[in-house]
Amino acid sequence: MNWKRALLTDSGGFQMSPLLHLADITEEGVTFQSPVDGKPMLLTPEESIHIQNNIGADIIMALDDVVKTTITGPRIEEAMYRTLRWIDRCIAAHKKPDVQNLFGIVQGGLDPVLRDICVKGLVERNLPGYAIGGLAGGEDKDSFWRVVAQCTAGLPENKPRYVMGVGYPLDIVVCSALGADMYDCVYPTRTARFGTALVPEGVLKLKQNAMATDERPIDPTCSCMVCKKYTRAYLHCLVTKDAMGSQLLSYHNLSFMMRLSRDLHMSILEGRFPEFVRGFLRVQFPKGDVPQWVRNAMEVAGIDISECCASTKCLTPSIDEQPPLPIPVEANGGVPN
Ligand SMILES: [Zn+2]
Known part of the structure; x- marks a missing residue:
């Protein structure tokens, strides 16, 4: 290797x-x-x-x-x-x-x-x-x-x-x-194979028609090779036709996960992890619809996220909540990567 x-x-x-x-x-x-x-x-x-x-x-x-x-x-x-x-x-x-x-x-x-x-x-x-x-x-x-x-x-x-x-x-x-x-x-690479890119706000589905004319990079805040070189429109064209598209999305998604981990790690070293968590949640849930399980977990972790949460009274379950990962058997019968 x-x-x-x-x-x-x-x-x-x-x-x-x-x-x-x-x-x-x-x-x-x-x-x-x-x-x-x-x-x-x-x-x-x-x-x-x-x-x-x-x-x-x-x-x-x-x-x-x-x-x-x-x-x-x-x-x-x-x-x-x-x-x-x-x-x-x-x-x-x-x-x-x-x-x-x-x-x-x-x-x-x-x-x-x-x-x-x-x-x-x-x-x-x-x-x-x-x-x-x-x-x-x-x-x-x-x-x-x-x-x-x-x-x-x-x-x-x-x-x-x-x-x-x-x-x-x-x-x-x-x-x-x-x-x-x-x-x-396997999530970052598997979801890439389905044409999905990870971004700070959540996910970006490159197969959607709206991407066909979008000249922006996947994530303007990302400095990875894919975001520097390719537009959403080009990637849309690839992921709807060619395996190369999922490789480029995998590259970006792994870059995204490494940046997330690095930022998270630095915030712990610098003693500002609670602020990191609040910033992350504000971007992922701009309407304040932080899922109840996250609120419960943060209470146990001792991190105050009340400023990121809309009142629980008007809270409805988020339709964007991600499903559990399926049993990882690939179409070719191999084990997960
Ligand atoms: Zn990128």
Whole structure:
């Protein structure tokens, strides 16, 4: 890859979950059909760590037993306890703890008692970082942020806390307010493939007819290569005809996410994070229709956003509220990028 900067590899646990009709989880590991020749393959915690040791990323993830947050019943509890048993097998198999950081993953669905057991169990193992897993799978937003808040509160403040599979710019701002440090998501590139660009106000749909004659860049405040060189009209022409359009939108969207992260990070270092949050919300919700779950989360985070919110009395649910990410199976049957 010739990539000289920080690198993270995932264990394969999450990547198995969309393939569950082809996979079988037992105490030993995950058996699945090879996407190449259809033969059964077994991914164990030891094999996942072995592969990740060979790749050599700076951060490697434990193999966990992932279940969707929207299911209920004993399977959630089984997966959480199995994730705790597997972390010990991952730790034992990890051959390069001096140069590669093994992160544990908190499971437990939406059940605060199970999440608490998992957080405590992982913290006892004194890992270099911790992830909050099993979210962004279609649960309601209030359940989502409450799990994040509970886990960040129980995980050590001096170690990275990583919310897996998140997310939308708004989710990243909210989770950061709740103490999270790291994220990953296919959203910026996937939404680009649908012709959607991320902008400070929300999203810009380049396929819309109105874009055909719009000579402005995607985002006049963005300094990325795409915004410097191309008009919305040109990109509209591309995204309605040619795969190159989604590549240019991906470039801009990743640039947008990096700028958002950098600005967010700087505001924390400079002690003005609450003002950053208010500025972000003012631009995203100029009418003051900040969703109720965001208001609830900010109250718990201790950030006063009352100036960004219209009175709750006249508040109707925002029609722009983004849907949960779909199960990440691409048309070609491959796993998500
Ligand atoms: Zn741009």
